[in-house]
Structure formats: structure tokens, C-alpha cells
Amino acid sequence: MAKEEQDKILDEVTQSDYKYGFSSDIDTDSIAKGLNEDVIRLISSKKNEPEFMLEFRLNAYRHWLTLKMPEWAHLDIPPIDYQEIIFYAAPVQKAKLESMDDVDPEIRATFDKLGIPLDEQKLLSNVAVDVVMDSSSVKTTFKEVLAEKGIIFCSFSDAVQDHPDLIQKYMGSVVSYRDNFFAALNSAVFSDGSFVYIPKGVRCPMELSTYFRINAENTGQFERTLIVCEDESYVSYLEGCTAPMRDENQLHAAIVEIIVKDNSEVKYSTVQNWYPGNKEGLGGIYNFVTKRGICEGVNSKLMWAQVETGSAVTWKYPSSILKGDGSSSEFYSVAVTNHHQQADTGTKMIHIGNNTKSTIISKGISAGKSNNSYRGLVKVVKNCEGARNFSQCDSLLLGDKCGAHTYPYLEVHNKSAKVEHEATTSKIGEDQIFYCNQRGISTEDAIGLIVNGYAKEVINKMPMEFAVEAQKLLAISLEGSVG
Amino acid sequence: MLSIKDLHASINGKEILKGVNLEIKPGEVHAIMGPNGAGKSTLAAVLAGRELFEVTKGEVIFEGKDLLDLAPEDRAREGIFLGFQYPIEIPGVSTVNFMKTAVNEHRKYKGLEPLKASDFLKLMRDKKALVEIDSKLTNRSVNEGFSGGEKKKNEIFQMAMLEPKLAILDETDSGLDIDALRVVANGVNKLKTPENSTIVITHYQRLLDYIVPDVVHVLFDGRIVKTAGKELALELEAKGYDWIKEELVK
Numbered sequence: 001m002a003k004e005e006q007d008k009i010l011d012e013v014t015q016s017d018y019k020y021g022f023s024s025d026i027d028t029d030s031i032a033k034g035l036n037e038d039v040i041r042l043i044s045s046k047k048n049e050p051e052f053m054l055e056f057r058l059n060a061y062r063h064w065l066t067l068k069m070p071e072w073a074h075l076d077i078p079p080i081d082y083q084e085i086i087f088y089a090a091p092v093q094k095a096k097l098e099s100m101d102d103v104d105p106e107i108r109a110t111f112d113k114l115g116i117p118l119d120e121q122k123l124l125s126n127v128a129v130d131v132v133m134d135s136s137s138v139k140t141t142f143k144e145v146l147a148e149k150g151i152i153f154c155s156f157s158d159a160v161q162d163h164p165d166l167i168q169k170y171m172g173s174v175v176s177y178r179d180n181f182f183a184a185l186n187s188a189v190f191s192d193g194s195f196v197y198i199p200k201g202v203r204c205p206m207e208l209s210t211y212f213r214i215n216a217e218n219t220g221q222f223e224r225t226l227i228v229c230e231d232e233s234y235v236s237y238l239e240g241c242t243a244p245m246r247d248e249n250q251l252h253a254a255i256v257e258i259i260v261k262d263n264s265e266v267k268y269s270t271v272q273n274w275y276p277g278n279k280e281g282l283g284g285i286y287n288f289v290t291k292r293g294i295c296e297g298v299n300s301k302l303m304w305a306q307v308e309t310g311s312a313v314t315w316k317y318p319s320s321i322l323k324g325d326g327s328s329s330e331f332y333s334v335a336v337t338n339h340h341q342q343a344d345t346g347t348k349m350i351h352i353g354n355n356t357k358s359t360i361i362s363k364g365i366s367a368g369k370s371n372n373s374y375r376g377l378v379k380v381v382k383n384c385e386g387a388r389n390f391s392q393c394d395s396l397l398l399g400d401k402c403g404a405h406t407y408p409y410l411e412v413h414n415k416s417a418k419v420e421h422e423a424t425t426s427k428i429g430e431d432q433i434f435y436c437n438q439r440g441i442s443t444e445d446a447i448g449l450i451v452n453g454y455a456k457e458v459i460n461k462m463p464m465e466f467a468v469e470a471q472k473l474l475a476i477s478l479e480g481s482v483g
Numbered sequence: 484m485l486s487i488k489d490l491h492a493s494i495n496g497k498e499i500l501k502g503v504n505l506e507i508k509p510g511e512v513h514a515i516m517g518p519n520g521a522g523k524s525t526l527a528a529v530l531a532g533r534e535l536f537e538v539t540k541g542e543v544i545f546e547g548k549d550l551l552d553l554a555p556e557d558r559a560r561e562g563i564f565l566g567f568q569y570p571i572e573i574p575g576v577s578t579v580n581f582m583k584t585a586v587n588e589h590r591k592y593k594g595l596e597p598l599k600a601s602d603f604l605k606l607m608r609d610k611k612a613l614v615e616i617d618s619k620l621t622n623r624s625v626n627e628g629f630s631g632g633e634k635k636k637n638e639i640f641q642m643a644m645l646e647p648k649l650a651i652l653d654e655t656d657s658g659l660d661i662d663a664l665r666v667v668a669n670g671v672n673k674l675k676t677p678e679n680s681t682i683v684i685t686h687y688q689r690l691l692d693y694i695v696p697d698v699v700h701v702l703f704d705g706r707i708v709k710t711a712g713k714e715l716a717l718e719l720e721a722k723g724y725d726w727i728k729e730e731l732v733k
Binding site: 429430431432434435436437438439440441442443445449450452453454455456457 | 531532533534535554555556558559560564565567570571573574575576580581582584585588589592624641645
């Protein structure tokens with residue numbers, strides 16, 4: 001394939017539009033921009049929070065003031081002025097939603113457009129959704145059906161009101177506000193998110209899903225997700241996100257905490273499609289996320305599956321602490337970067353319990369002038385016997401202006417551990433493209449096929465509905481380009 | 484059907500084809516033989532449109548169209564199929580998905596609707612039976628982890644699916660044991676019609692026991708230097724290529 005033609009196809013494909021880039025005209029209750037203790041008190045009082053929450057926030061804020069933004073990631077980020085960000089913006093709604101009719105029609109229209117109808121009749125019957133717009137949850141579906149089984153699935157704010165004991169017990173137990181800069185910031189100002197509680201012996205009968213949408217201008221989104229799975233329980237949880245196209249960079253700093261007890265299993269899938277910025281690298285979301293789960297119980301399991309295509313900057317390392325004997329965790333990731341996007345993502349697997357197992361499959365795909373890094377830690381502590389890890393990190397390069405980097409860290413303190421790491425870097429072969437061409441498949445379609453094939457191991461781990469969405473996303477994000 | 488006139492092609496400035504002339508009529512089977520490095524695979528690649536090679540001179544008319552003007556995928560859609568000497572692996576892409584995409588692209592080119600899933604699967608079944616290929620192969624990713632013989636069988640299966648007007652089989656016999664050779668040759672023979680034509684590129688006469696050519700050409704140093712009936716293949720098998728070289732020098 002001729003060089004110019006490669007570039008042409010690359011350009012065409014990389015110019016495909018971000019189709020979630022519209023914004024909605026919704027009355028928003030915003031506070032003044034900037035961050036100080038009064039802002040935090042205001043957020044807490046707006047949410048009518050109990051005293052322990054305000055205290056948690058203030059402690060986090062005071063700790064945050066002592067921290068500096070981490071600089072170890074392979075990311076080039078201009079300084080962020082935290083006094084220019086609005087830390088709370090919520091769509092104005094009636095105090096308590098009793099039925100769908102109470103949801104602002106403009107909000108309903110927004111989510112219809114995104115393909116997420118809020119009307120339960122229209123929803124896929126096996127997916128319950130919590131919908132978070134800007135700083136606040138606007139609707140949670142199938143709450144009642146789930147409640148019959150004792151499952152709690154609600155917005156984080158509702159959980160603070162209705163289940164303060166659970167929140168107080170588990171919030172910050174996996175990701176402390178002292179954990180890192182962005183965790184401290186989130187703990188200080190977070191406004192909503194989702195809470196999931198699966199009681200002992202219950203298999204959640206449907207997929208639970210949270211859909212995050214940033215709408216308002218100049219705002220940051222800071223949400224928390226907390227999932228608690230009691231003994232012998234199971235849940236599959238999905239998370240999706242989009243944002244309007246705006247020229248300024250917007251900040252998203254989230255925390256996810258997961259607690260998995262004896263013989264329980266959690267599957268956590270993400271399709272991250274925040275606005276990535278335009279072709280020249282203007283605008284886009286800065287995505288700084290701390291996700292961590294603890295496999296606390298014996299034989300507990302935690303699976304992370306993520307398809308990351310959006311955001312101008314992604315800084316994200318979903319991690320598992322394998323504390324229970326025989327517990328295991330799997331991490332499957334496809335991270336796609338294009339244009340000027342930057343991603344530094346990976347995982348941490350901390351082996352503490354005996355005979356714990358972890359698997360890491362990471363697929364990075366870079367195109368345009370983007371940079372894509374895998375960063376992963378596998379740690380086996382001294383008293384952990386019989387730990388096993390297998391890591392495979394593959395990078396696929398499309399074009400010759402992008403970068404792929406792999407930073408694996410191994411800390412093994414027990415001789416019985418077996419740790420394997422494999423890494424490959426490849427380009428889409430000219431021979432593969434030609435082979436497809438010769439069967440009548442155009443170069444663009446060929447690249448779509450090859451990339452999806454490359455990512456299949458990960459996509460196969462996602463629930464059906466998400467897998468389809470993920471495949472389409474991959475095709476849209478970089479259907480074409482040639483190595 | 485195919486008319487090649489004074490075709491010159493080079494790679495990285497080095498001329499490989501130095502004036503190839505070839506006429507193929509519908510229904511004919513042509514064998515192209517020749518020693519290593521003669522340009523046999525280059526000819527196949529140039530006809531299929533591989534851009535690694537630069538055509539510096541000459542013309543190729545296929546079914547009345549200037550073939551050299553068409554993109555590789557359009558040549559395929561016009562009915563040219565290349566059976567690769569070294570079929571390419573595409574990890575993670577199932578043969579079903581690959582073939583469905585290919586077949587529907589061919590249909591789109593002809594202005595036809597895509598096949599319904601059930602019709603497509605039936606077509607797969609029929610063609611699998613025709614070329615005696617195991618479902619185990621078509622259920623896997625395209626050529627991934629296939630043995631040499633399995634890859635060649637898969638090429639013939641794809642050819643059956645796409646029903647080309649002109650099939651170019653590049654060293655399809657290389658790396659095949661006698662049983663696989665028979666399966667591959669049977670497949671090619673079953674797909675033969677009075678309208679479609681085949682170019683069989685090979686080193687050895689062996690394959691031509693099974694796929695009987697109408698015409699045999701010897702390609703030597705970028706030119707076709709000898710053309711005769713199928714008996715030429717036997718002569719080459721017995722005497723090697725050196726006598727042709729000597730004839731040329733004279």
C-alpha cells in the first residue's frame with residue numbers, strides 16, 4: 001500500500017465523528033467554581049448528608065491539600081487549575097421521583113438519543129440502569145424488582161440517606177482518601193454514583209449498569225461506585241460513559257470500590273467513551289480513575305473487563321487485592337488511542353492469600369499521534385504460598401506517528417510463586433491487509449476486522465449487549481489505518 | 484478473458500518481470516512453471532494488485548477492463564482470486580466472519596443484497612462439503628495455527644465460496660502431502676466450469692497429474708520462453724530446466 005494512501009485512509013477514519021458530542025439544554029443547579037472548605041460544606045449540605053460524610057470529605061480535602069499531582073505516568077498534562085472548575089452541577093428535578101413522568105423530558109430525550117431509554121418498558125429486561133448526569137443520579141430502573149431479592153441498587157446519594165450504616169462501613173475501606181491525589185480529591189467533592197449490595201447467597205438476576213454523562217460546561221465529574229457482595233453471591237456490573245464535545249478539557253476523577261466475600265464473584269465491565277478531544281487534540285476529558293476491588297473471602301473472584309476508547313487523557317489501573325485464600329482475579333483490557341489521546345492504563349494484582357491466581361490480558365491499540373502505555377504491577381507478599389500470575393500485554397500500532405509502551409512491575413517475595421509475563425508489539429501487517437483486499441474486502445473494513453479480531457479475547461469477556469457496543473466503538477474509533 | 488501484453492514489473496527498482504505476454508480464454512487451465520526466482524509468484528501478485536510491486540510497462544486486460552487501473556479489492560470483486568503460496572493468519576477473526584464479509588462485499592459490488600445469515604450458513608455448508616474441508620477449520624480464526632496443508636485447503640474453500648472467473652493458484656502444491664494434494668486438486672477440478680479459467684503456478688509436474696492443464700508455459704528470467712501442451716510438463720519433470728536455458732543461450 002502506498003504511503004499517501006495509508007495516510008489518506010488513516011485520516012478519513014480518524015476523522016470519524018464522536019457521535020455522543022451533543023449537549024442538552026437542561027436547567028442545572030450549579031455552585032460557583034473553585035474549591036475550598038465552604039464548597040465542600042455546601043455540597044454536603046445540598047445532599048443533606050449525615051455528619052460522618054462531611055467529616056470524611058473534610059479530612060479528604062485537608063489531606064489533598066498536602067498532595068501533588070502524580071507525575072510518574074507516561075502522560076503529558078498541562079497544569080489543571082482547580083479553582084476554575086465547578087465541583088457541583090446537578091440537573092434541577094423534583095425532590096423525589098415517583099414515576100417516569102417526573103423525569104425532565106429534556107433529560108429523557110438526552111438518554112433516548114444516547115440509546116439508553118429510562119423507561120423500564122423500553123429497556124432490555126435483563127439490565128437495570130442507574131443514570132448519572134453531571135453530579136447527580138437522575139433515575140435508577142428496576143429498583144423494586146431487585147429489592148425483592150434483597151439487592152440494593154441505587155444512587156450513592158440515596159444510599160447515604162437510606163443505608164448510612166453500610167456506607168459508613170465500606171466507603172473508603174478499599175480506596176482510602178489517602179490513597180492518591182485524585183482519590184483524595186474525589187473523596188472531598190464526589191457528588192453521586194452507584195451503590196450495589198448483594199446479600200448472602202443471592203445471584204443478581206440481571207446486569208446492573210450505571211451510565212455516566214457529563215453535560216454541564218466547566219464542571220468536573222466526581223462519582224463513586226461501591227459494590228459489596230456478601231458470601232456466595234454474584235453480580236455482573238457494567239459502566240458506560242459519554243460527554244459533549246467541548247473545547248475545554250473537563251476533569252473526571254472517579255473511585256470504584258468493590259468488596260467480594262467468601263465464594264462470591266463480581267464481574268465489572270467498562271466501556272469508556274468520554275469525549276476524546278478533536279483531531280488537533282483540543283478539548284476532551286481528563287480521566288483519572290482509581291478502581292480497586294478486594295477479594296476478601298476465600299475463593300472469591302473479581303473480573304475486570306474494559307474497553308477504553310475515549311478521553312483525552314486516561315490514567316486508570318483497576319486493581320485487585322487477593323486476600324482470601326484461593327481467590328482469583330482477571331483483568332482484560334483494550335485501550336485504543338487515536339489523534340492526540342494519551343492513555344496510561346493497566347492493573348495491579350496484589351497476592352496476599354495462599355493459592356491466589358491472577359490473569360492479565362492487555363491489548364493496546366495506538367493510532368494517529370497518540371501514546372498508549374500499559375503499566376501493571378504483580379506483587380506477591382512474603383507469606384503468600386502458591387501464587388500464580390499470567391500476564392500478556394500486546395500492543396498494536398497503526399501508522400508510524402504513535403507510541404506504545406509497556407511498563408510491567410513484578411515484586412515477588414515468595415519463592416513458591418509462578419509469574420509469567422509475555423509482551424508483543426505488532427503492526428497491522430501489509431500482508432494481512434492485502435490478503436483481505438484479495439478477498440474483496442476494502443482496506444478500511446479489513447482494519448476493522450483485524451482490530452476486532454485482535455481485541456476479541458477481551459470483548460468476549462463482556463456481557464453480550466456491551467460486547468456489541470464495544471465492537472462498534474472499536475470500528476468507529478479507528479476502523480482504518482495501516483502498519 | 485485475460486490478456487497480458489509486454490508486462491514489466493519491479494520491486495525496489497529491481498526488474499522481475501521483463502515483458503510477459505499471455506492470453507487466457509474462458510474455460511482454460513494454464514500451468515506456469517519455471518525455476519526459482521523466475522518471477523512466477525511476482526506475476527501472480529501483480530495480477531492481484533499487490534502494491535509492493537511496481538508495474539513499469541505493459542497492459543493487462545481482464546474481461547474487457549484495464550486490470551491495472553483497479554484496486555486489489557475491486558480486482559477480487561471482478562472475479563480474480565489468488566490462492567496464496569503462504570496464506571496469511573488473521574488472529575481472532577473467525578473464518579465465518581471473514582467469509583461473510585468477503586461474500587457480501589462481492590454481492591454489494593454486483594448490486595445484490597447481503598445474504599441472510601441462514602442462507603450464508605447453508606452456502607458455507609455446501610461449499611465445505613464440495614471441497615471436503617473439515618468444519619473444525621472453518622470454526623477457527625483465519626489460518627491461525629493451521630498446518631501448511633490446512634492453509635491450502637482453506638484457500639480452496641475460500642475460492643469455492645467466492646466463485647471466481649479466474650483463479651490463480653500460486654504454488655498450491657508446496658508443502659502438501661499426497662492426500663492433501665488430492666483433496667486440493669479435487670476441489671479445483673470440481674469448481675471448474677466452461678466459463679472460468681485457472682492459472683496453476685507450480686514447480687513440479689506432480690500437481691498437473693491431478694489438475695490437467697490445457698497449456699503449459701515456462702517462465703524464465705521474467706519472460707515466458709516456451710509454451711506448449713501438457714506434455715511439456717512431463718518433459719520438464721524429466722529433464723529439468725537447464726535445457727531451456729541452453730536453448731535460450733543458443
